[in-house]
Amino acid sequence: MKQSPNSQCLIPYIxxxxxxxxxxxxxxxxxxxxxxxxxQDIALTNIALDLLGQSRNFYQYAAELINEQQNLQDVKVxxxxxxxxxxxxxxxxxxxxxxxxxxxxxxxxxxxxxQTILKQFYFSTYQLYLFQQLQNHSNQQLAAxxxxxxxxxxxxxxxxxxxxxxxGDGTEESNERMTNAVEALKDYTNEMFxxxxxxxxxxxxxxxIQQQWTEKxxxxxxxxxxxxxxxxxxxxxxxxxxxxxxxxxxxxxMQHLQRAYPNAEW
Amino acid sequence: MEVQDFVQKNxxxxxxxxxxxDTETKxxxxxxxxxxxxxxxxxxxxxxxHSEVVGMLPEGNWITRAPSLKRKAILLAKVQDExxxxxxxxxxxxxxxxxxxxxxxxxxxxxxxxxxxxNYPTLTWADMGAIxxxxxxxxxxxxxxxxxTSYGPYARAMVRICKEESFHQRxxxxxxxxxxxxxxxxxxxxxxxxxxxxxxxxxxxxxxxSESTNSDQSxxxxxxxxxxxxxxxxxxxxxxxxxxxxGMTLPDKDLQxxxxxxxxxxxxxxxxxxxxxxxxxxxxxxQRLNARKKAHEDGAWVRAAAMAHAKKKAENVxxxxx
Numbered sequence: 001m002k003q004s005p006n007s008q009c010l011i012p013y014i015x016x017x018x019x020x021x022x023x024x025x026x027x028x029x030x031x032x033x034x035x036x037x038x039x040q041d042i043a044l045t046n047i048a049l050d051l052l053g054q055s056r057n058f059y060q061y062a063a064e065l066i067n068e069q070q071n072l073q074d075v076k077v078x079x080x081x082x083x084x085x086x087x088x089x090x091x092x093x094x095x096x097x098x099x100x101x102x103x104x105x106x107x108x109x110x111x112x113x114x115q116t117i118l119k120q121f122y123f124s125t126y127q128l129y130l131f132q133q134l135q136n137h138s139n140q141q142l143a144a145x146x147x148x149x150x151x152x153x154x155x156x157x158x159x160x161x162x163x164x165x166x167x168g169d170g171t172e173e174s175n176e177r178m179t180n181a182v183e184a185l186k187d188y189t190n191e192m193f194x195x196x197x198x199x200x201x202x203x204x205x206x207x208x209i210q211q212q213w214t215e216k217x218x219x220x221x222x223x224x225x226x227x228x229x230x231x232x233x234x235x236x237x238x239x240x241x242x243x244x245x246x247x248x249x250x251x252x253x254m255q256h257l258q259r260a261y262p263n264a265e266w
Numbered sequence: 267m268e269v270q271d272f273v274q275k276n277x278x279x280x281x282x283x284x285x286x287x288d289t290e291t292k293x294x295x296x297x298x299x300x301x302x303x304x305x306x307x308x309x310x311x312x313x314x315x316h317s318e319v320v321g322m323l324p325e326g327n328w329i330t331r332a333p334s335l336k337r338k339a340i341l342l343a344k345v346q347d348e349x350x351x352x353x354x355x356x357x358x359x360x361x362x363x364x365x366x367x368x369x370x371x372x373x374x375x376x377x378x379x380x381x382x383x384x385n386y387p388t389l390t391w392a393d394m395g396a397i398x399x400x401x402x403x404x405x406x407x408x409x410x411x412x413x414x415t416s417y418g419p420y421a422r423a424m425v426r427i428c429k430e431e432s433f434h435q436r437x438x439x440x441x442x443x444x445x446x447x448x449x450x451x452x453x454x455x456x457x458x459x460x461x462x463x464x465x466x467x468x469x470x471x472x473x474x475x476s477e478s479t480n481s482d483q484s485x486x487x488x489x490x491x492x493x494x495x496x497x498x499x500x501x502x503x504x505x506x507x508x509x510x511x512x513g514m515t516l517p518d519k520d521l522q523x524x525x526x527x528x529x530x531x532x533x534x535x536x537x538x539x540x541x542x543x544x545x546x547x548x549x550x551x552x553q554r555l556n557a558r559k560k561a562h563e564d565g566a567w568v569r570a571a572a573m574a575h576a577k578k579k580a581e582n583v584x585x586x587x588x
Contacts, residue, residue, distance in 0.1 A: 022335075026330060029329045029330060029338075029342055030329075030330060032322065032326050032329055032342065032345050032346070033319075033322035033323050033326035033345060033349075033557070033561075034326075034557065034560070034561045034564075035561065035565065036561070036564065036565020036566075036568035036569060037565060037568070037569060037572075038319065038349055038352055038353055038356075039353070040568075041322075041349050042346055042349045042350060042353075045342060045345065045346040045349070046346065048342060049339060049342050049343060049346070052335065052338060052339050052342065053339065055335070056335050056336075056339070059335070088335050089334045089335060092335055093333075093334070112564070113564075113565065113568045114568075165575070166571060166572050166575040167568070167571050167575075169574075169575050169578065170570070170571025170572065170573075170574040170575040171567070171570055171571045171574045173567050173570070173571070174567055174568070174570070174571030174574075177567065250330075253330050253331055254330060254331065256331050257331060257332075257333035257391055258333060258334075261449065261451060261452070263449075264333075264448055264449050264451070264452055265444065265448060266333035266334050266337055266391070266444060266445075
């Protein structure tokens with residue numbers, strides 16, 4: 001049996017998972033009330049809710065580990081009277097840009113519906129293969145969260161891949177828009193498969209995930225009559241807190257009330 | 267069909283229709299109904315559906331800024347519920363022979379109305395509480411009545427909607443309750459939201475009975491079962507008690523118990539403001555409609571692609587079968 005990873009790696013890794021799901025949930029929720037069809041507005045909001053639920057599970061677990069350690073400085077939870085202990089909200093609302101560890105992919109602006117869909121498809125596909133490994137992980141809590149999330153992720157893949165196919169195959173305009181979406185996101189996918197320092201210890205086979213992911217994307221793209229991107233340059237940094245300029249604005253908006261009224265309960 | 271037959275058939279239909287109304291039997295889509303009954307229901311149900319969909323916007327405004335992850339989840343789910351309500355109601359209206367596309371067209375061209383309350387801005391987090399408590403609270407009184415409306419599909423949609431709405435109202439009240447026990451700033455935020463949403467909420471019940479053009483016939487047909495003024499009074503009586511729990515006040519100096527009537531007297535609504543917002547001059551009329559138009563226009567290519575893909579798929583199935 002694998003040795004359980006030490007918390008110096010475990011905590012940042014869980015925060016990476018939590019931040020990535022929260023930020024994608026945030027982006028998806030920007031569509032709420034503005035979707036192209038009422039049914040799809042509901043579907044994307046549903047995914048936003050699922051991702052938010054997953055992020056809460058991860059944050060709560062991270063908070064538990066942090067509080068056990070009583071070593072708040074290490075994970076940079078700002079000292080605040082309202083949050084004497086780390087909690088899901090202190091971790092989401094009181095950490096700064098450089099502390100967030102989410103993938104760059106999920107913080108990119110939504111663009112049009114096609115780009116939003118493609119981003120979701122890429123991320124959900126990654127999540128599925130990652131969670132398939134995590135559900136057998138030596139860390140039981142992480143395994144349990146992953147096992148629970150997998151059912152949701154399967155639905156997210158089905159929904160988003162159907163849309164990739166529909167839009168790729170649909171009209172000349174939709175195909176062109178999807179081609180543009182592939183181009184816009186191409187440099188941001190490989191970050192998923194490049195391990196951060198804290199990730200190495202987690203003993204996740206990222207090579208395998210990359211193979212499975214590429215295979216799935218190929219299959220869906222074929223049906224969608226889309227081409228895989230060429231000449232990819234890997235934009236990375238999110239996992240260690242070096243983000244695009246977009247994240248700061250997301251956090252400014254998301255954290256506004258907690259920052260403006262310190263110590264208040266809501 | 268001979269003219270004679272037509273008249274006979276119609277008058278028979280009318281008799282049956284009236285009988286059903288009298289005996290509290292629901293009118294169903296395939297039943298004969300007077301044209302005006304059909305039109306009134308289409309107008310009312312589509313207006314109700316549009317209100318749900320436009321109503322997503324003022325609350326959607328705070329999803330990305332909700333102050334905790336739990337509040338965010340509750341708010342997201344609530345706005346999603348409203349989209350769901352829009353769907354049931356569009357479907358109910360469609361049973362009367364109008365398509366969703368036609369209804370949306372009417373909304374976007376300004377021909378169809380939606381509830382004026384959504385033309386007010388949501389300025390602080392406390393507005394999420396005030397909308398839940400007051401706006402949903404006012405809507406529920408109307409909707410509980412509509413669970414017994416004479417048109418079957420509308421009544422059944424309402425039963426489902428009412429269950430979720432009362433949940434929303436409690437959540438709204440709870441937001442305010444937390445604020446009312448919070449810091450001085452939160453308390454002030456809470457009172458300010460109540461001050462801003464109180465009068466527009468009273469306007470939600472529509473014009474006074476003496477000035478309501480659609481009311482009489484709707485009562486006769488049992489589309490409505492209580493008048494605007496009756497529902498408004500019920501709402502005032504309810505809120506006066508509830509606001510005490512919050513330790514806040516309602517912004518009406520004329521509010522007082524009237525022993526004789528057994529109800530609270532309340533001040534005069536600013537009907538000038540009411541008419542102005544209905545006419546399109548409320549603080550957010552243009553923004554709300556523009557947001558709906560933008561979503562519709564931005565989504566046109568998506569809908570076209572979905573149709574094109576479905577058509578190709580259907581053709582493939584045909585070819586494979588041949």
